[in-house]
Amino acid sequence: xxxxxxxxxxxxxxxxxxxxxxxxxxxxxxxxxxxxxxxxxxxxxxxxxxxxxxxxxxxxxxxxxxxxxxxxxxxxxxxxxxxxxxxxxxxxxxxxxxxxxxxxxxxxxxxxxxxxxxxxxxxxxxxxxxxxxxxxxxxxxxxxxxxxxxxxxxxxxxxxxxxxxxxxxxxxxxxxxxxxxxxxxxxxxxxxxxxxxxxxxxxxxxxxxxxxxxxxxxxxxxxxxxxxxxxxxxxxxxxxxxxxxxxxxxxxxxxxxxxxxxxxxxxxxxxxxxxxxxxxxxxxxxxxxxxxxxxxxxxxxxxxxxxxxxxxxxxxxxxxxxxxxxxxxxxxxxxxxxxxxxxxxxxxxxxxxxxxxxxxxxxxxxxxxxxxxxxxxxxxxxxxxxxxxxxxxxxxxxxxxx
Amino acid sequence: xxxxxxxxxxxxxxxxxxxxxxxxxxxxxxxxxxxxxxxxxxxxxxxxxxxxxxxxxxxxxxxxxxxxxxxxxxxxxxxxxxxxxxxxxxxxxxxxxxxxxxxxxxxxxxxxxxxxxxxxxxxxxxxxxxxxxxxxxxxxxxxxxxxxxxxxxxxxxxxxxxxxxxxxxxxxxxxxxxxxxxxxxxxxxxxxxxxxxxxxxxxxxxxxxxxxxxxxxxxxxxxxxxxxxxxxxxxxxxxxxxxxxxxxxxxxxxxxxxxxxxxxxxxxxxxxxxxxxxxxxxxxxxxxxxxxxxxxxxxxxxxxxxxxxxxxxxxxxxxxxxxxxxxxxxxxxxxxxxxxxxxxxxxxxxxxxxxxxxxxxxxxxxxxxxxxxxxxxxxxxxxxxxxxxxxxxxxxxxxxxx
Numbered sequence: 001x002x003x004x005x006x007x008x009x010x011x012x013x014x015x016x017x018x019x020x021x022x023x024x025x026x027x028x029x030x031x032x033x034x035x036x037x038x039x040x041x042x043x044x045x046x047x048x049x050x051x052x053x054x055x056x057x058x059x060x061x062x063x064x065x066x067x068x069x070x071x072x073x074x075x076x077x078x079x080x081x082x083x084x085x086x087x088x089x090x091x092x093x094x095x096x097x098x099x100x101x102x103x104x105x106x107x108x109x110x111x112x113x114x115x116x117x118x119x120x121x122x123x124x125x126x127x128x129x130x131x132x133x134x135x136x137x138x139x140x141x142x143x144x145x146x147x148x149x150x151x152x153x154x155x156x157x158x159x160x161x162x163x164x165x166x167x168x169x170x171x172x173x174x175x176x177x178x179x180x181x182x183x184x185x186x187x188x189x190x191x192x193x194x195x196x197x198x199x200x201x202x203x204x205x206x207x208x209x210x211x212x213x214x215x216x217x218x219x220x221x222x223x224x225x226x227x228x229x230x231x232x233x234x235x236x237x238x239x240x241x242x243x244x245x246x247x248x249x250x251x252x253x254x255x256x257x258x259x260x261x262x263x264x265x266x267x268x269x270x271x272x273x274x275x276x277x278x279x280x281x282x283x284x285x286x287x288x289x290x291x292x293x294x295x296x297x298x299x300x301x302x303x304x305x306x307x308x309x310x311x312x313x314x315x316x317x318x319x320x321x322x323x324x325x326x327x328x329x330x331x332x333x334x335x336x337x338x339x340x341x342x343x344x345x346x347x348x349x350x351x352x353x354x355x356x357x358x359x360x361x362x363x364x365x366x367x368x369x370x371x372x373x374x375x376x377x378x379x380x381x382x383x384x385x386x387x388x389x390x391x392x393x394x395x396x397x398x399x400x401x402x
Numbered sequence: 403x404x405x406x407x408x409x410x411x412x413x414x415x416x417x418x419x420x421x422x423x424x425x426x427x428x429x430x431x432x433x434x435x436x437x438x439x440x441x442x443x444x445x446x447x448x449x450x451x452x453x454x455x456x457x458x459x460x461x462x463x464x465x466x467x468x469x470x471x472x473x474x475x476x477x478x479x480x481x482x483x484x485x486x487x488x489x490x491x492x493x494x495x496x497x498x499x500x501x502x503x504x505x506x507x508x509x510x511x512x513x514x515x516x517x518x519x520x521x522x523x524x525x526x527x528x529x530x531x532x533x534x535x536x537x538x539x540x541x542x543x544x545x546x547x548x549x550x551x552x553x554x555x556x557x558x559x560x561x562x563x564x565x566x567x568x569x570x571x572x573x574x575x576x577x578x579x580x581x582x583x584x585x586x587x588x589x590x591x592x593x594x595x596x597x598x599x600x601x602x603x604x605x606x607x608x609x610x611x612x613x614x615x616x617x618x619x620x621x622x623x624x625x626x627x628x629x630x631x632x633x634x635x636x637x638x639x640x641x642x643x644x645x646x647x648x649x650x651x652x653x654x655x656x657x658x659x660x661x662x663x664x665x666x667x668x669x670x671x672x673x674x675x676x677x678x679x680x681x682x683x684x685x686x687x688x689x690x691x692x693x694x695x696x697x698x699x700x701x702x703x704x705x706x707x708x709x710x711x712x713x714x715x716x717x718x719x720x721x722x723x724x725x726x727x728x729x730x731x732x733x734x735x736x737x738x739x740x741x742x743x744x745x746x747x748x749x750x751x752x753x754x755x756x757x758x759x760x761x762x763x764x765x766x767x768x769x770x771x772x773x774x775x776x777x778x779x780x781x782x783x784x785x786x787x788x789x790x791x792x793x794x795x796x797x798x799x800x801x802x803x804x
Contacts, residue, residue, distance in 0.1 A: 048729075049729065050725065050728040050729045051727070051728040051729075051732075051733075051734040051736060052724050052725060052727075052728035052734070052736050052739075052752060053736075081721075082721060082724060082736075082749070082752050082753055082754065083753060084737065084751060084752065084753045117721035117725070118720070118721050118749075118753065118754040119754070305707065305791075305795075309795070309796050309800045310800065312796065312800045313800030315800070318520070319483075319484060319519035319520050322454050322484060323452065323454060323519070325453070325454075326452040326453040326454035327450075327451065327452045327453075330453075331453075332453040332454070334453060334454050334455075334484075335486065337454075347484070347520075349486060350454060350484055350486065351484055351485060351486045351520065352484065352520040352521070389707075389796060389800075390796065390800075391793055391796050391797070393707075393711070393796070394711050394714065394791060394792065394793050394795070394796055395793070
């Protein structure tokens with residue numbers, strides 16, 4: 001029912017985008033992006049909970065609270081984080097200039113920044129970039145818009161789907177940047193999602209929360225949460241479906257499924273791009289007392305440096321995996337716990353299952369590895385994604401010079 | 403008032419110990435230790451909260467609950483963890499044999515194991531070792547007893563102090579093993595403390611909890627908590643002080659201070675021995691809403707892989723430190739937050755303080771580095787200790803083969 005489509009962030013009807021080279025990035029690549037819906041759109045967003053939230057986050061929170069917006073202005077190369085009053089004034093200036101050029105109110109423009117922490121934005125360059133980006137807005141510039149939000153990413157992260165929504169065809173698309181908080185001093189994750197579905201702001205927010213819980217909030221690279229994490233969605237209703245008013249609406253489920261697909265694709269791409277990563281690990285915990293318990297145990301395993309280095313070393317170290325789940329706080333019945341790696345049972349009843357070593361070595365040598373742990377308690381299940389810890393991880397983060 | 407003394411675990415009056423080569427360790431070194439007080443002693447202990455608690459932990463919990471004990475039997479080379487019913491029977495057999503040889507009840511003997519997870523104990527070797535260890539019990543064998551609890555430790559960890567207790571002279575001493583949960587598949591931390599102070603079991607337990615909160619529970623190497631962590635203390639009252647009945651007793655504070663000194667020395671030694679560690683980091687958080695908040699923020703900084711790799715790279719990456727404190731959940735006033743590294747202010751008011759680069763490089767090149775973060779909220783203060791993340795850390799944990 002979901003059909004992958006081309007066209008990136010402007011694949012949904014009625015969205016324009018642009019990305020220009022404003023000279024903020026040392027690399028000289030695109031570093032300023034504007035995403036725009038000429039028609040009013042419902043808006044929702046989720047942000048980092050870090051106490052040192054970046055200026056853009058503070059400004060965008062007010063936009064999200066309003067529930068409607070029509071544009072987002074984003075810069076890469078400078079996170080405008082830990083920049084105090086000046087940083088806040090700069091973020092507001094970005095919103096004001098973009099709003100003025102597009103004939104919008106200031107609080108109809110999301111603002112996001114990613115890059116070095118603790119450095120002020122070069123506002124002359126930013127202002128010139130915004131001016132040119134607005135002039136270049138079109139449905140054809142979606143790739144440059146994606147380039148404009150990237151920092152240390154080694155590949156572009158985009159997903160777009162067409163789906164049936166209450167009988168009509170709708171589209172949802174998203175772009176993301178982030179190579180994990182591994183990126184030296186970079187804000188981890190920025191993501192922008194567009195959809196031509198018609199949905200009320202309140203319903204859009206709950207849909208976004210549902211989709212993010214099982215996608216972006218189910219990945220970890222090293223457990224660090226940045227000061228800039230931002231995920232914004234604009235829904236302009238151009239698909240012409242009967243507006244979704246709430247979770248009770250039959251079409252709500254169709255929308256959440258499509259939005260979840262986009263967010264999950266993007267989240268997995270972020271993990272795959274984790275700097276230094278040599279393995280992509282999918283960790284599923286079953287038999288937990290609840291979804292929350294399952295996710296708690298899965299994330300503890302995903303964050304454990306001992307587990308992550310073991311996978312880098314291609315060592316099926318089941319003791320470390322049980323140990324991490326064991327200290328997660330999740331309810332576990334040790335005598336009923338079962339662990340499989342790549343489908344091979346390595347521990348049963350909380351004890352060594354004496355798995356075939358040759359077969360295990362084959363599994364551990366693969367790039368994508370599935371880890372399944374049954375806690376033996378109830379019916380709760382959760383899946384999270386992570387990568388391994390390599391020499392390269394240490395090198396990248398130790399060699400970076402402030 | 404505290405005076406460091408020689409004599410290790412048997413420095414306090416009325417304690418005997420022994421460590422023998424039972425052949426459990428591949429290395430052939432001492433691997434079975436017995437610690438004994440011929441006279442009745444108050445007993446207390448703290449254990450891992452890991453759901454996969456080792457067999458020895460399950461047995462020792464019952465001893466601790468009773469509040470009195472006279473001996474501890476410990477083996478290294480095998481953790482007897484994730485070993486099911488057989489493991490539990492083996493741990494009980496260790497307690498029973500030791501108790502029989504010493505004329506004690508089974509529940510007067512603590513049992514602890516450290517080493518590989520998921521492997522059963524070679525009970526014939528263990529039984530022979532216990533027999534010989536009991537025969538060799540003496541105040542002179544404290545160094546062999548210490549050797550007997552070590553696994554991947556690169557140096558012995560011991561502390562002993564003489565102190566004034568209610569007018570008389572008392573002694574408290576401790577030994578510990580552990581090179582952090584970094585140790586491949588090894589149970590992290592075992593520690594045994596003896597004192598000739600006279601103190602009621604209930605008071606001994608609260609004293610131990612107070613001492614551990616600011617020592618063993620204030621260190622982290624990689625955040626992993628093992629299945630075997632155990633800390634036992636025996637207090638036989640041979641010092642002859644008026645028995646301490648509770649926290650209200652004037653001598654209670656003197657005892658806690660001495661016990662805290664021993665536990666803090668041992669905890670720091672564990673961090674210094676963290677495999678692959680090239681830096682010893684003391685992280686003090688001030689200006690927090692409470693001690694709990696201060697410790698939460700300090701531990702988040704201490705556990706952050708980004709912070710730890712930055713110190714390995716000798717990079718004064720203040721953004722990562724603020725970021726880690728920021729996502730810890732502790733209450734922070736970003737505009738009042740101040741961060742110093744080695745006494746140099748690197749961030750003030752949540753912003754870059756433009757510290758002298760040359761001076762900072764000098765500080766970052768040292769082995770011991772002090773990090774001080776003021777959250778700008780209240781009067782809560784906490785100090786924790788950790789080490790850095792090095793290539794060696796990844797190598798040790800990736801190259802280990804199950």
